[in-house]
Amino acid sequence: MDGSRRQFLAAAGAGLASLAGCTAPEGDPSVAGLDAPDDQPFAELYEAASPSVVRLRVYDSRGVLAEGSGWLYDDGVLVTNAHVVAGGETVRAQFANGDWVTAELLGSDPYSDLAALAVEPPMDATPLPLLDEQPRVGTRVAAAGAPLGLEGSLTTGVVSGVNRTISSVRNFTISGAIQTDAAVNPGNSGGPLLTLEGTVAGVITQAGGENIGFAVSSALTERVIPELVETGSYQHSYLGVRILPVTPLLADANGLDDARGVYLAAVPAGSPADGVLQGGTETVSVGGSPQPTGGDVIVALDGTTIDTTGQLGTYLALETSPGDTVGVTVIRDGEEQTVEVTLGTRPDPR
Structure with missing residues (x-):
């Protein structure tokens, strides 16, 4: 990384903030609302970050199996999506200078759709830092990668939503995902969703529709990737x-004051919650619609309010580990109480 690139990644945020508050002097030819020639934050972002973003090509015995994107997370470690490398025998990465290098799979996690690869990067490719907090809705971001195999591409937009619960390409639930309107297409998978400061807000995982794309959060990435590098797997x-x-309607059926919390439809025998939490037992009709009743309603974990299924998944994913004992506050038979559950390990998806 040369000196100018370091200076950009360290100071771009402050510089952009000051530019945003400026007014053009009299006689300035720039048009209001458009960037002046010396105010091109996405161009500067691309120049700074592109050496660390790669195009991936995955091969099996029959030839090219898949293509995707990735980015340099640490010295010699690339991050991409698990679904990009799944089933591959050989992975090759193309850096911005055009060079192709062989990458070795260190580990992958289908539940978070993340994978780590070992690679020897060129000298100008340096690790991209992860955003250390959740981005605000409206934050300007850019999706970098190789959509449709077009290496060195950048699309721009904003963070459209946070704390999304999405289904991965393999139909596993990913909590705390970032939503963006930056264009995301096949081949973007595994690439970074970058803030203007050059930090990774998330790992692009899929498109959900027109002007809707999703990325695995930086917080989940920070938990999963080090374990993949060290052990090859991650336990959820x-x-x-x-x-x-x-x-x-479900709240009415169960006599709840508010439509918030997470209803337990069932507690399978032998699960960590078996014998501690209570699943639904009956069904009643409310306004002509059948609604389950009799199950616990989770409203907090370890004192943290849980209003939605997404919040439940995000808390478990980011704040707990297998073997932890958590206090689960539930509404049961109209009364609030707290019970303790020792968490297990999410079963092997195979």
Whole structure:
């Protein structure tokens, strides 16, 4: 990384903030609302970050199996999506200078759709830092990678939503995902969603529709990737319950004051919650719609309010580990009480 690139990644945020508050002097030819020639934050971002973003090509015995993107997380470690490298025998990475190098799979986690690869990067490729807090909705971001195999691409937008619960390409639930309107296409998978400061807000994982893309959060990435590098796998906390969101109709059926919390539809035998938490037992009709009743409604974990299924998943993913004992506050038979559950390990998806 040369001196100018270091200076950009360290100081771009402050510089952009000051530019945003400036007014053009009289006689300035720039048009209001458009960037002046010397105010091109996305161009500067691309120049600074592109040496650390790669195009990936994955091969099996029949030839090219998949293509995707990745980025340099640490010295010699690339991050991408698990679904990009799944089933591959050989992975090659193309850096911004055009060179192709062989990458070795260190580990992958289908539940978070993250994978770590070992690689020898060129001298100008340096690790991209992870954002250390959740981005605000409206934060300007850019998706870098190789959509449709077009290496060195950058699309721009904003953070459209946070704390999204999405289904991965393999139909596993990922909590705390980042939503963006930056264009995301096949081949972007595994690339970084970058802030203007050059930090990674998330790992692009899929498109959800027109102007809707999703990224695995930086917080989950920071938990998973070091374990993949060290051990080749990652163990997720497991409560072992089947859940439903609390809708107004479900709240009416269960005598709840508010439509908030997470309803336990079932507690399978042998799960960590078996014998501690209570699943639904009956069904009643509310306004002509069948609604389950009799199950616990989770409203807090270790004192942290849980209003939605997404909040439950995010707390378990980011704040707990297998073997932890958590205090689960539930509404049961109209009364609030707290019980303790020792978390297990999420079963092997195979």
